[in-house]
């Protein structure tokens with residue numbers, strides 16, 4: 001019985017790891033979320049380029065990229081904890097913490113749009129991918145408009 005309880009606890013810890021990501025210092029959280037956004041921009045950009053006809057459409061490559069995007073899209077929200085507004089140069093606006101509910105909604109909108117894009121990419125339907133790329137791009141922009149500053153702070 002104890003063993004089962006332990007196994008459950010270990011599994012629960014593993015499953016909740018991204019949501020409970022712990023950072024030694026604010027700088028680590030800032031770098032972590034910036035790294036995640038860099039990866040998201042890269043993998044989304046590859047699919048967006050196909051949707052825009054700038055790169056030849058390859059359904060398999062599109063789905064591989066949205067798979068990475070889907071996984072990584074769930075990570076940044078774990079790295080905006082209290083006290084991570086400074087510690088390294090960042091474009092994160094104070095509104096993220098002042099209007100936490102709105103920020104959370106924007107983050108959830110983004111992950112929902114990314115999930116739709118991944119579903120569209122797995123279907124291999126370019127028109128569906130184009131529509132979903134628009135949704136993801138809109139969610140990026142919406143959050144940037146409200147919560148991302150023009151310039152980096154000094155840190």
Ligand code: ASC
Nearest residue numbers: 041044045048137138140141
């Ligand atoms: C990207 C990227 C963003 C978004 C945004 C969409 O590829 O790096 O920040 O798309 O430009 O409006």
